Amino acid sequence: MKFLDTTIITFSETQVLTLGQLLLGIVLLILAWFGSVLLSRLLANRILTKTRLKQDNVAIIQKILFFAFLIFITMMVLTYLNIPLAAFAFVSGAVAIGVGFGARNIIENFLSGWILMSERPIRIGDVVDMDGNLGSIIGIGHRSTMIRRNDGANIVVPNSQILESKLINWTLVDPNIRTSVRVGVAYGTDLTLVKQLLVEATQSINEIIEDPKPLIVFEDFGDSALVFDVFYWVSMLCGKEMRQIRSDLRFAINQAFNDHGVVISFPQRDVHLHMVNDSASLDNNNKDMELK
Structure with a gap:
């Protein structure tokens, strides 16, 4: 397993990043991601069962806890591997290039999701009408919002469209x-x-x-x-x-x-027929028709 000791990046004379450390760091970050999801859900469920907070408030708390746990565990992993934060400066540059060449919509929807959760123009459980689709909000994610239509279909709407479109919220103030x-x-x-x-x-x-x-x-x-x-x-x-x-x-x-004998009305029309009884008039009409 000597190849795991291969040096990838040298930070200083005493700080190096080996292949083994890199692989270990990736595994720990993946575990940190799933651990943060699990911990945030457990705490959010505890808060929901022990308090009278609404479900949308608990969802906001869950997302905040998720990012807090993720950042904390990530810092611990970097400290454990003895990797300085300056080593990720090149990663920031790569991310900036990615944003410029195609990740703009992803970042826009991500920021729109946090705006929706902070300003709260919609909440989980609200009845909304968007472009003729009437349904209820069942989830507000980082990238998109889930709307369940009255016919049972689920619509996934990007968060940026929620902010930019004319959405009717029937239950925002009064249901x-x-x-x-x-x-x-x-x-x-x-x-x-x-x-x-x-x-x-x-x-x-x-x-x-x-x-x-x-x-x-x-x-x-x-x-x-x-x-x-x-x-x-x-x-x-x-x-x-x-x-x-x-x-x-x-x-x-x-x-x-x-x-009670009340008649529901329906459209009616009276037709009047006028009969011509003058024989002379009939003869004149017949002559006119022969001449033609």
Whole structure:
């Protein structure tokens, strides 16, 4: 095993880096990486179980602990191998060249990840809408953010795109949102009864919030219907999609209207036919047609 004593770098007369030391250092750094991951997860889980911190706060603490452990263990390894930090000056130059020739996006996403964790425009568990993709945040990593869509698909979005795009966070400040359902009834319907039935329909849906109360608006005199809008508030954290809640409300409204004889209007048109009974006019029309 004499080849392990081969000198690779000479720092001074008393400090040299041999092949064996280099291989040992690489192995120790790999172990340091996995050890840091394990220790940070164990401590983060202990913090999560013993405190009332939210999951996104614990995730930030875990990342800080990971880098702290990694730096500490790395310094210990370098000290153990008797390698001065100045020996890695050339590595810094190589990294700088790599950043200039292709690692810019990686560094940008890495820094964006720390900005997301410090400013916290999004948090784990938030319901967001990005480019029409509605889902919840399930993880914020060093390079990318994981969004789980309502259909079960997982979307991996680079952190820089999260900061640069127009992302809607439905639960950043308040998880409650307002939505509406529109319905039209036939002319001549008792409007007081319609309003009462609409209120009762909203009360039958458990996901609709009682405060603020649902609002019934007589929106317009339509061409074929008296148009009503039902505005109501729902929590995005209720566990059910908004379109499913709207569907449940429409079912309830339809059932209530059927039970009380209220007709849901539909487009209608009156067609008037004018018959010509004058025989002279018919004869003149026939002559015109013959001449043509």
